[in-house]
Amino acid sequence: MSDLKMRIKTEALRLGFSHCGVAQNDTLEQLRPFYSAFIGRNGHAGMQYLETNFEKRLHPELVVPDTKSVIALLWNYYPPEIIPEEDNFIISKYAYGVDYHGLVRNRLNELINFMKLSCGNIRAGAFVDSGAVLEKAWAQKCGVGWQGKNTLIINKTAGSFFFIGIILTDLILEPDTPETDHCGTCRNCAEACPTGALDTSYQLDIPRCISYLTIESREEIPAGLRSNLNDRIYGCDICQDVCPYNRFATPHQTPAFLPSEPLMNLRKKDWIALSETDFNTIFEKSPVKRAGYRRLMHVIQMPPPIQT
Ligand code: SF4
Numbered sequence: 001m002s003d004l005k006m007r008i009k010t011e012a013l014r015l016g017f018s019h020c021g022v023a024q025n026d027t028l029e030q031l032r033p034f035y036s037a038f039i040g041r042n043g044h045a046g047m048q049y050l051e052t053n054f055e056k057r058l059h060p061e062l063v064v065p066d067t068k069s070v071i072a073l074l075w076n077y078y079p080p081e082i083i084p085e086e087d088n089f090i091i092s093k094y095a096y097g098v099d100y101h102g103l104v105r106n107r108l109n110e111l112i113n114f115m116k117l118s119c120g121n122i123r124a125g126a127f128v129d130s131g132a133v134l135e136k137a138w139a140q141k142c143g144v145g146w147q148g149k150n151t152l153i154i155n156k157t158a159g160s161f162f163f164i165g166i167i168l169t170d171l172i173l174e175p176d177t178p179e180t181d182h183c184g185t186c187r188n189c190a191e192a193c194p195t196g197a198l199d200t201s202y203q204l205d206i207p208r209c210i211s212y213l214t215i216e217s218r219e220e221i222p223a224g225l226r227s228n229l230n231d232r233i234y235g236c237d238i239c240q241d242v243c244p245y246n247r248f249a250t251p252h253q254t255p256a257f258l259p260s261e262p263l264m265n266l267r268k269k270d271w272i273a274l275s276e277t278d279f280n281t282i283f284e285k286s287p288v289k290r291a292g293y294r295r296l297m298h299v300i301q302m303p304p305p306i307q308t
């Protein structure tokens with residue numbers, strides 16, 4: 001490994017990232033047919049941000065001029081303790097603590113500062129679920145994981161409970177070996193998905209996914225899917241929980257991602273009685289705010305489907 005890449009990786013680990021890989025920016029042009037078809041069949045369920053900046057998504061140099069290298073970094077969010085699920089509504093593990101975007105972006109910017117101190121006036125941009133960057137495709141090319149049949153990035157020795165951060169830079173770095181698929185004959189995720197959203201391997205049927213239905217969608221949850229939510233009110237981790245590679249998940253070390261005591265103590269009756277003021281206090285810095293009080297209460301209070 002080149003000395004510079006080794007120093008960048010060492011600094012990334014010091015900053016709290018668990019994995020760091022590098023790819024050469026040779027474009028993602030090979031994904032154009034897949035991505036065009038995905039948008040064409042409205043596979044993105046009308047989520048506008050996935051539709052815009054199509055060319056930029058395939059060509060990072062249109063996002064950060066002269067991009068030569070892409071650095072993919074993983075930040076562990078697997079919780080040391082699961083919020084009790086009995087007599088409770090369930091939120092996704094990624095939403096236990098504060099919203100990750102700011103925290104991970106700050107660490108990416110610290111890494112960029114380190115790169116600038118080491119190499120002078122380089123160009124670099126940091127992305128966490130932001131900008132026109134295909135994070136998962138780059139994570140695989142950078143060798144930190146592969147996109148599994150549940151469509152998430154899976155690391156062979158650490159699982160999939162990770163946030164992905166990306167740095168685009170004009171710095172020329174020695175690329176790592178892209179990761180290959182290790183799903184094999186496993187279909188745990190497809191078999192466990194309660195809504196059939198993974199019936200086609202490697203493709204998420206977004207309108208059927210509980211994460212989409214409870215976080216992104218502002219429409220009524222279809223009656224035919226309501227009973228499949230099984231008390232999930234914000235996100236869903238089922239296809240990660242059953243993935244055999246998550247046997248290797250280790251608890252994160254980020255205090256800001258721990259659930260607050262009031263959140264840890266909520267039970268079903270407390271959720272049902274939650275006031276908007278309490279919601280704003282408990283979820284002040286949480287990603288759950290993204291759904292908003294009204295949506296959350298709508299999901300909690302949703303009538304069960306009429307039995308015929
Ligand atoms: S998050 Fe839940 S609903 Fe969505 S694909 Fe995974 S298991 Fe299915």
Ligand code: SF4
Pocket residue numbers: 148149150151154182183184186187188189190239242243244245
């Ligand atoms: S559960 Fe099995 S098939 Fe699904 S992503 Fe994990 S290894 Fe791949």
